[in-house]
Each structure stands twice: as C-alpha cells, then as structure tokens.
Amino acid sequence: MNTRRDRWGTWRALGAAVVVACTATAAHADAQLAADKGCYNCHGTPPKKNAPTFAQLAADYAKYRGDDGAVRQLADKLRSGSIFGHIDAHERLSATDAERLVRWIVDGAPPS
Numbered sequence: 794m795n796t797r798r799d800r801w802g803t804w805r806a807l808g809a810a811v812v813v814a815c816t817a818t819a820a821h822a823d824a825q826l827a828a829d830k831g832c833y834n835c836h837g838t839p840p841k842k843n844a845p846t847f848a849q850l851a852a853d854y855a856k857y858r859g860d861d862g863a864v865r866q867l868a869d870k871l872r873s874g875s876i877f878g879h880i881d882a883h884e885r886l887s888a889t890d891a892e893r894l895v896r897w898i899v900d901g902a903p904p905s
C-alpha cells in the first residue's frame with residue numbers, strides 16, 4: 794500500500810523537476826548571453842548610474858508579450874542607439890542577439 798503511494802509521489806516529483814529544468818535552461822541560455830554581452834554590468838542589481846534593472850525593464854516590457862513586431866522594433870531601437878545616447882553594449886548587438894535579448898526581457902528576464 795505504502796510503496797504504491799510512494800511510487801506515484803516519486804513520478805510526480807520527477808515530472809515537476811523536468812518541467813522546471815526545461816524552462817530554466819532556455820531562460821538560462823539567454824541570461825548567459827546577456828552576461829556574455831556585459832548587460833549585467835549596468836542592468837544588474839544594483840544597476841549602474843541611471844540604468845534600469847532587468848526586473849524593471851521586464852515590468853515595463855511585459856505589455857509587449859506575444860507581440861513580435863514590438864519586439865523587433867524595440868530591438869532595432871536599442872541597436873540604433875539614437876534615443877539612448879551611445880551605449881556600446883547596445884549598439885554592438887547583432888540583430889539576432891538584440892531580438893533574443895529583448896524577447897527574453899519581454900518574457901520576464903529572470904535575474905541572474
């Protein structure tokens with residue numbers, strides 16, 4: 794009797810662990826890209842000077858969730874740099890990386 798209940802408990806725990814591991818891995822790869830590109834130097838906690846933290850940006854950008862057009866526009870805006878002054882880390886991004894990072898922020902950018 795007991796063993797049976799234990800087995801179900803184990804399977805449920807395993808299933809939950811797999812779900813968590815998958816989402817965490819995708820987000821982790823993007824967080825790693827952000828780290829590689831030096832984004833956390835300014836957007837980490839505490840942020841540098843007047844840079845918003847990724848958590849603040851994620852709160853601002855949450856309204857664009859599911860809106861691919863907006864993600865592309867934000868990525869272009871970030872790379873063009875004209876609005877934000879010159880931030881090398883923004884302007885050096887490839888179109889692909891910029892879009893990936895903006896999408897990551899829009900999706901909630903978990904803190905590193």
Ligand code: HEC
Binds near residue numbers: 827843871876877898
């Ligand atoms: C040298 C510091 C610095 C680095 C490095 C940096 N940023 Fe920024 N970032 C800023 C500052 C400062 C602002 C706010 C500028 C403003 O709002 O005028 C900003 C704003 C932003 C915004 C908001 C733009 C908007 O729509 O308001 C995003 C998104 C962003 N950064 C993403 C990134 C990403 C992704 C990286 C890594 C590739 C990165 N930043 C690296 C300083 C930095």
